[in-house]
């Protein structure tokens with residue numbers, strides 16, 4: 163169907179969606195699949211035809227293509243709600259400009275992209291000046307999640323959320339304690355929570371890649387053994403989407419006719435791509451003075467992976483100096499069975515530290531902005547649909563339910579017990595990797611985070627002394643109140659005499 167005539171011919175749609183690339187197309191089909199009539203629009207019209215055709219093929223779903231912004235907006239029931247799923251940044255502003263011209267006070271714009279939260283806050287004020295409501299909604303789960311049930315993180319106008327709550331609750335992934343959606347909070351909170359989710363995702367992926375590196379290059383495990391180990395891990399405390407797909411990846415064979423058969427994973431260039439949400443997470447952690455070393459290590463590892471040529475040159479230079487990169491795995495003396503168990507424990511304990519960092523970042527931002535984020539509820543809506551979905555998120559949810567003021571996930575009694583039980587294996591893995599020249603930045607950053615956080619006394623006294631020595635920054639004492647300054651050089655000279 164085409165244009166205004168079509169809009170007049172059909173009953174008005176309950177909701178609209180503009181932007182029909184991977185995410186938009188699949189989310190629109192999901193909405194229609196749940197029985198909500200939806201109008202769809204895209205700047206390039208071939209994607210509208212494609213989506214309408216898919217809706218027909220997938221069971222005559224109630225999805226209606228509209229070919230210009232005006233017909234699209236007018237084909238939606240009032241108060242109108244329009245989801246936008248275009249590339250973040252300027253395309254969102256351009257799409258809002260094109261659509262809002264035809265919208266009326268009380269209508270809602272929902273941006274589902276990975277948007278920088280301050281852009282959402284700016285758009286909330288711009289929309290409000292026109293009487294429009296606005297939500298910035300994190301959507302996680304990739305293509306499959308969008309089609310079959312994503313995790314949704316809507317923040318902004320509460321009234322706008324109430325207008326579409328029934329749709330979002332049906333469309334989201336379903337877990338035993340409800341749909342994976344909740345009203346996150348005001349302003350850009352939905353985008354901020356999605357950004358931190360992505361930062362945690364960076365951490366998970368890095369830690370898994372380090373587990374792979376150690377098992378392969380210290381333990382000498384083959385791809386098929388790795389597939390079995392990850393599949394087995396996916397039946398226990400590590401059960402999660404990322405562990406599950408990792409097991410699958412090791413089993414996939416290369417289908418290219420290069421004459422050199424084997425698993426595809428070995429043919430993939432070791433350079434990781436990224437789109438920016440991990441960088442924003444680390445920047446925000448620094449802004450808020452929150453230590454997030456595991457997430458930062460994951461970001462740094464992506465940057466260093468990008469230096470492929472430099473790394474190849476460096477390998478040559480160090481080889482000439484006698485430092486061989488060649489791992490003759492399995493490294494002699496390594497007990498493979500024990501290594502596998504230790505790596506499992508190292509991965510789990512490292513993950514807990516990474517989530518603790520992400521949660522602390524969320525809490526710090528919530529305090530700064532007055533968002534009132536409910537950390538337990540955030541862990542709950544990540545249990546299904548999204549990339550970091552994992553069984554242990556239920557335990558994180560319970561930890562914050564037990565104690566919403568929990569200073570750090572590590573000191574929840576259950577997690578504390580688990581960390582202590584796993585530290586032996588964790589230290590062995592990090593030690594073994596370091597001894598053998600295998601970088602484990604995520605696992606060691608997590609271990610350093612744990613070892614720093616759990617110590618009641620750190621060498622920071624010496625740093626304070628140095629600061630006071632060269633900059634008269636003063637220091638506090640352990641035995642009395644106040645700020646103190648010492649003439650260090652004078653006293654040191656006296657001590658030398």
Ligand code: NBP
Pocket residue numbers: 181182183184185186204205206209247248249250252253254256257274275276277301302303304305
């Ligand atoms: P892309 O991020 O690749 O964006 C493509 C869409 O943006 C197309 O519909 C394109 O229209 C539209 N667009 C562009 Br580009 N410039 C435009 C403009 N100036 N005016 C109007 N439309 C414009 O799509 P995606 O991968 O589906 O992601 C959508 C959002 O969801 C992004 O923010 C992304 O970060 C986020 N996200 C993606 C995933 C994922 O797995 N892909 C997961 C979670 C979140 P055209 O067809 O006319 O070029």
